[in-house]
Amino acid sequence: MRRAPSRITSSDVAREAGVSQTTVSFVLNGTRGQTIPEETRRRVLEAAKRLDYRPRASARSLAAGRSDVVLLALPGVPISANLSRFIEQFAAALAEYGLSLVTHLAEGRPLPDLCAAVDASAVVSLIPFDDETAQALRRAGAEVVLGAGEQGSAGLQEIGRLQARHIISLGRDRLGYALPGGHASQWRVQERLRGVAAECADSGLAEPVAREVEMDAEAAALAVDDWVAESVTGVCAYNDETAIAVLAGLHLRGLRAPQDIAVIGVGDVATARVSIPALSTIGFDYAEQGRELAQAVAARLDLVSEPVPAVEGIARPRLILRASA
Amino acid sequence: MRRAPSRITSSDVAREAGVSQTTVSFVLNGTRGQTIPEETRRRVLEAAKRLDYRPRASARSLAAGRSDVVLLALPGVPISANLSRFIEQFAAALAEYGLSLVTHLAEGRPLPDLCAAVDASAVVSLIPFDDETAQALRRAGAEVVLGAGEQGSAGLQEIGRLQARHIISLGRDRLGYALPGGHASQWRVQERLRGVAAECADSGLAEPVAREVEMDAEAAALAVDDWVAESVTGVCAYNDETAIAVLAGLHLRGLRAPQDIAVIGVGDVATARVSIPALSTIGFDYAEQGRELAQAVAARLDLVSEPVPAVEGIARPRLILRASA
DNA sequence: TTGAAAGCGCTAACAT
DNA sequence: ATGTTAGCGCTTTCAA
Numbered sequence: 001m002r003r004a005p006s007r008i009t010s011s012d013v014a015r016e017a018g019v020s021q022t023t024v025s026f027v028l029n030g031t032r033g034q035t036i037p038e039e040t041r042r043r044v045l046e047a048a049k050r051l052d053y054r055p056r057a058s059a060r061s062l063a064a065g066r067s068d069v070v071l072l073a074l075p076g077v078p079i080s081a082n083l084s085r086f087i088e089q090f091a092a093a094l095a096e097y098g099l100s101l102v103t104h105l106a107e108g109r110p111l112p113d114l115c116a117a118v119d120a121s122a123v124v125s126l127i128p129f130d131d132e133t134a135q136a137l138r139r140a141g142a143e144v145v146l147g148a149g150e151q152g153s154a155g156l157q158e159i160g161r162l163q164a165r166h167i168i169s170l171g172r173d174r175l176g177y178a179l180p181g182g183h184a185s186q187w188r189v190q191e192r193l194r195g196v197a198a199e200c201a202d203s204g205l206a207e208p209v210a211r212e213v214e215m216d217a218e219a220a221a222l223a224v225d226d227w228v229a230e231s232v233t234g235v236c237a238y239n240d241e242t243a244i245a246v247l248a249g250l251h252l253r254g255l256r257a258p259q260d261i262a263v264i265g266v267g268d269v270a271t272a273r274v275s276i277p278a279l280s281t282i283g284f285d286y287a288e289q290g291r292e293l294a295q296a297v298a299a300r301l302d303l304v305s306e307p308v309p310a311v312e313g314i315a316r317p318r319l320i321l322r323a324s325a
Numbered sequence: 326m327r328r329a330p331s332r333i334t335s336s337d338v339a340r341e342a343g344v345s346q347t348t349v350s351f352v353l354n355g356t357r358g359q360t361i362p363e364e365t366r367r368r369v370l371e372a373a374k375r376l377d378y379r380p381r382a383s384a385r386s387l388a389a390g391r392s393d394v395v396l397l398a399l400p401g402v403p404i405s406a407n408l409s410r411f412i413e414q415f416a417a418a419l420a421e422y423g424l425s426l427v428t429h430l431a432e433g434r435p436l437p438d439l440c441a442a443v444d445a446s447a448v449v450s451l452i453p454f455d456d457e458t459a460q461a462l463r464r465a466g467a468e469v470v471l472g473a474g475e476q477g478s479a480g481l482q483e484i485g486r487l488q489a490r491h492i493i494s495l496g497r498d499r500l501g502y503a504l505p506g507g508h509a510s511q512w513r514v515q516e517r518l519r520g521v522a523a524e525c526a527d528s529g530l531a532e533p534v535a536r537e538v539e540m541d542a543e544a545a546a547l548a549v550d551d552w553v554a555e556s557v558t559g560v561c562a563y564n565d566e567t568a569i570a571v572l573a574g575l576h577l578r579g580l581r582a583p584q585d586i587a588v589i590g591v592g593d594v595a596t597a598r599v600s601i602p603a604l605s606t607i608g609f610d611y612a613e614q615g616r617e618l619a620q621a622v623a624a625r626l627d628l629v630s631e632p633v634p635a636v637e638g639i640a641r642p643r644l645i646l647r648a649s650a
Numbered sequence: 651t652t653g654a655a656a657g658c659g660c661t662a663a664c665a666t
Numbered sequence: 667a668t669g670t671t672a673g674c675g676c677t678t679t680c681a682a
Contacts, residue, residue, distance in 0.1 A: 006390075006658095007464075007466055007659095009658095009659055009660085010659070010660065011659080011660095019668075019669090020668060020669045020670085021659090021660085021669090022661085022662085022668070022669060022670080022671095023667085023668060023669080025660070025661060025662085026661095026662095026668090029661080031661085031662085035667060036667075036668090037667070040667080040668085052464055054437075054441040054464075054465055054466070055441075055659080055660075056387070056441075056444065056466070056658085056659055056660075057383070057386075057441060057442055057443060057444035058382070058383040058384070058385075058386035058387040058392060058444045058658085058659080058660090059383070059387050059658070059659035059660040059661090059674090060383075060659080060660060060661080061382075061383035061660090061674090062381070062383040062384050062387050062658090062659080062660070062661090062674045062675065062676085063659075063660040063661040063662080063673080063674055064660080064661060064662090064674085065331075065661090065674070067383060068442055069442065069443055071427070076409065078404065078406070078409075079403065079404040079430065081403070084401065084403075084430065087430050087431055088430075088431045088432065088433060090431075091430075091431035091433060091434060092431070092433050092434075095433075095434060100434075100438075100439055100442035100443060101431065102396070102427035102428065102429060102439070102443055103427065103428045103429070103430050104427060104428070105404065105409065105412050105413075105428050106412055106413045106415075106416035106417070106426065107413065108413055108416060108417050108420075109416060109417075109420060109425075112379075113379075113425075114425055114427070116379040116380075116381075116382060117382055117393055117394065117425035118382060118394055118425060118427055118443060119381065119382040119383045139332075139377055139379075140379055141332055141379070141381070215595045215596075215598050215599060216598060216599065217598075217599050217603070220599065240596075241595045241596055244596045244599050244600070245596075245599040247599070247601070248599035248600070248601060251601050269596070270540045270566045271540075271565075271566055271569045271594070271596045271600075273540050273541065273542075274540060274541065274542050274545065274569050274570040274572070274573035275569070275573070275596070275600070275601075276572070276573060276576050276600075276601045278542070331674095332675095334674095334675060334676085335675070335676065336675080336676095344652075344653090345652065345653045345654080346653085346675090346676085347652070347653055347654080347655095347677085347678085348651090348652060348653075350676070350677060350678085351652090351677095351678095354677080356677090356678085359651085359652095360651060361651075361652090362651070365651080365652085380675080380676070381674085381675055381676075383674085383675080383676090384658090384674070384675035384676040384677090385675080385676060385677080386658090386676090387658045387659065387660085387674090387675080387676070387677095388657080388658055388675075388676040388677040388678080389658085389676080389677060389678095390658070390677090
């Protein structure tokens with residue numbers, strides 16, 4: 001096999017610093033239980049910097065029996081600005097534990113394969129793994145497998161409930177639900193719808209009228225027709241895109257939001273703020289989630305000595321109602 | 326160091342199949358120049374499957390001197406549906422060469438660090454790397470560094486030109502440009518604007534009037550005021566989000582698109598199709614780009630024997646004008 | 651056609 | 667306080 005031009009190794013650094021390779025390893029890893037004099041430390045560090053030394057990850061992983069790689073699985077998940085911020089945070093927090101985050105966006109390949117291919121020691125997802133997948137991931141070498149929505153469907157339902165509550169608080173007593181066209185995760189869709197239905201039930205209202213809404217004004221208008229026929233006066237949409245499509249459908253029928261039918265989305269995408277009319281939506285505040293998730297991962301990899309924070313609510317972002325009116 | 330529970334190794338497979346570990350390696354890698362009888366092959370393959378054997382990536386990389394990991398850097402790039410499709414394709418095509426794709430979405434960490442941390446043998450980006458970064462990546466162990474927009478800024482400018490051409494074809498003779506609020510890649514922004522300016526110049530029109538537009542109807546209206554004062558009748562926006570903000574600004578001022586001011590975006594995001602009024606936009610067709618990019622990467626890693634396809638135009642997606650009217 | 655053996659660059663016991 | 671040494675699991679040369 002063709003070999004890559006060989007890089008600087010820790011032996012090179014050792015030679016440069018005039019110490020043994022072991023000492024280099026100790027210094028660079030801050031290995032505890034070793035007493036390295038400051039002078040030696042400095043020499044090693046300087047040599048490493050001078051040579052622009054970077055340990056070879058594969059050698060480290062092989063020797064240590066574990067890699068520093070954390071894999072975040074986001075198959076087919078649209079990356080909203082919010083989620084971006086979360087990823088940013090998560091990566092930064094992991095880095096403090098010496099862990100590196102990579103993401104997997106493609107759906108094609110079996111996750112365990114990829115997991116093995118990058119030698120990830122932890123795999124994290126924002127939706128629960130089914131047991132079979134979790135097992136496969138463990139067999140593929142992942143020590144930590146964290147489906148961060150593991151608390152169950154409560155969180156998803158809560159989104160639907162919050163939407164419904166808002167619409168109901170506007171005095172609407174017959175609700176519709178806009179299902180996304182295309183192929184969104186059916187599990188998510190159903191859970192959110194269930195939340196809306198639950199809130200309706202709690203308020204003594206009838207079941208929400210669910211209709212699929214494609215990203216097309218004309219198609220959305222058909223759904224609107226149905227809702228009008230059913231005297232629906234408020235619509236909860238699966239996401240902001242779908243909600244904006246509903247807005248377009250209403251516009252096409254000469255109806256106005258929120259006067260005729262109030263609409264609320266989910267996601268707080270940028271365009272929701274400047275849609276016509278402005279859209280009410282549920283935003284996610286991932287503020288501290290990245291850090292918490294990183295802690296959980298590090299803890300399960302035995303990388304922290306401090307007391308492990310409760311895993312409760314991890315990656316259950318705070319929900320924020322952004323009412324437009 | 327705590328060791329992970331040890332996984333199945335190729336020696337286990339060798340024992341199970343009753344052959345040497347070397348033979349297992351030969352069979353599993355389809356090493357050329359070796360003559361393994363079908364019977365042995367079968368035994369090894371079966372044993373591997375029976376044990377659910379997965380080679381340890383770090384050991385492979387260490388021994389082979391190169392990993393199978395390709396890193397796609399997408400720092401802060403919003404992942405549109407189009408881009409998702411591209412990533413999907415790219416990953417699938419890479420897999421055919423035995424390469425695994427991981428993506429890097431966070432901006433915080435220096436790319437070379439991450440590159441070294443995952444031991445990537447190739448790093449790909451959709452925008453050019455500056456020389457310094459490219460060098461750093463090579464030193465970090467990347468054999469292949471591919472800034473896929475490397476053909477220069479022509480592609481980005483072409484986007485602006487296409488926008489301007491459309492607006493001009495609508496009979497508008499004074500153009501505005503809507504700069505994105507927040508922190509988009511200034512390089513991209515300027516290149517696209519340059520494209521608009523170039524097209525204006527070619528048509529004998531004045532320089533486009535550039536204004537920043539935040540994601541807020543009121544803020545957008547201020548930009549609109551400026552454009553009206555300058556007799557602008559057509560606006561090219563950096564992206565669809567900004568374009569939709571402009572639409573909101575127009576609406577707030579009682580102006581109509583495209584009658585008073587025509588607007589065109591970039592990105593073909595889902596909401597553009599159902600904005601009010603519907604937005605014209607420039608879409609990207611990544612149809613074959615994923616496969617081509619994968620081929621280029623594989624070729625540069627000497628993984629292909631066939632003639633290397635021309636690198637021309639790689640990841641220069643076809644541009645598609647989606648006129649709304 | 652197969653196997654033995656020597657590393658790949660690093661970590662971590664175990665000396666010194 | 668530092669060095670010696672034995673692997674980690676695999677690829678690949680060379681010998682059988």
